[in-house]
Amino acid sequence: MIRLLRGSISRIMRYSGAGEFSRRYAVMNAFDGVVTILGIVLGSTLLGEASAGNVVAAGVGALIAMAISGVSGTYMAERAEQERRIRELEEAMLTRLDNSIIAEARKRAAVFSAIVDALAALLAGLVPLSPYFAVLSGLLNLHLAFYISLGLSLSFLFTLGLFLGRIARSNLIISGLKSLAIGAATILLITLLNLFL
Amino acid sequence: MSRLVLDVLKPHIPDLIEFCRSLSEVEGVKKVSAVVVEVDAETDTVKITVEGRDIDFEALKERVRELGGAIHSVDEVVFE
Numbered sequence: 001m002i003r004l005l006r007g008s009i010s011r012i013m014r015y016s017g018a019g020e021f022s023r024r025y026a027v028m029n030a031f032d033g034v035v036t037i038l039g040i041v042l043g044s045t046l047l048g049e050a051s052a053g054n055v056v057a058a059g060v061g062a063l064i065a066m067a068i069s070g071v072s073g074t075y076m077a078e079r080a081e082q083e084r085r086i087r088e089l090e091e092a093m094l095t096r097l098d099n100s101i102i103a104e105a106r107k108r109a110a111v112f113s114a115i116v117d118a119l120a121a122l123l124a125g126l127v128p129l130s131p132y133f134a135v136l137s138g139l140l141n142l143h144l145a146f147y148i149s150l151g152l153s154l155s156f157l158f159t160l161g162l163f164l165g166r167i168a169r170s171n172l173i174i175s176g177l178k179s180l181a182i183g184a185a186t187i188l189l190i191t192l193l194n195l196f197l
Numbered sequence: 198m199s200r201l202v203l204d205v206l207k208p209h210i211p212d213l214i215e216f217c218r219s220l221s222e223v224e225g226v227k228k229v230s231a232v233v234v235e236v237d238a239e240t241d242t243v244k245i246t247v248e249g250r251d252i253d254f255e256a257l258k259e260r261v262r263e264l265g266g267a268i269h270s271v272d273e274v275v276f277e
Binding site: 089093094095097102 | 206208210211237238239240262263264265266267
């Protein structure tokens with residue numbers, strides 16, 4: 001069953017070029033997920049004394065919204081893109097490609113990209129949110145959870161940078177640091193904003 | 198029908214190896230060989246030779262269509 005599924009996914013990737021798109025969506029949305037939670041954690045902690053429950057509720061709400069917007073947005077955009085490719089190929093072939101494995105793989109690729117997109121944001125966002133779940137179950141105190149969450153966010157961003165560096169075959173550390181800088185910029189901006197509010 | 202030479206237009210993907218492997222799984226087919234005649238921006242023109250015993254031409258045609266290809270002509274046929 002798992003072999004069948006893997007075979008089918010690898011075929012979708014090969015016939016539709018979805019591998020590259022999915023990878024792009026995964027990284028982009030993992031970024032979104034982490035930075036959104038970073039913003040919520042920072043904003044709620046610096047601006048006022050939010051309880052762990054508040055942070056978890058806001059965080060989970062944001063992640064669900066991102067997952068839904070990810071699924072629907074990516075599916076529609078990707079479906080349109082894949083259908084255009086099928087039409088182009090049909091024009092070149094001077095024949096219809098309905099029911100061919102190419103058309104089938106391309107249609108499934110849109111669903112696959114949409115799922116990857118939503119899961120990436122959701123799972124990546126849960127990482128920096130996890131210390132607050134620990135607070136809710138009485139394992140951590142709020143103060144410590146804040147710093148652990150910041151640490152998790154920044155290390156996740158660094159890891160994503162490493163991953164991007166590996167894809168680009170460029171210097172891994174520099175790529176990681178660039179990605180880390182995005183997190184640092186977010187922290188700086190929100191901290192500055194809080195000084196004026 | 199034991200031998201068929203087909204002129205086929207196919208998209209670049211699936212590639213020729215996968216295309217021929219899939220054709221070799223059609224009933225009656227024992228051997229498939231292919232030569233690329235022309236490569237265009239979106240398509241390949243290939244000459245495919247199919248050998249076997251009692252080759253099911255309809256199934257073969259259907260498989261080519263499923264793979265996104267189109268048979269343009271049948272250039273050689275052998276019955277034994």
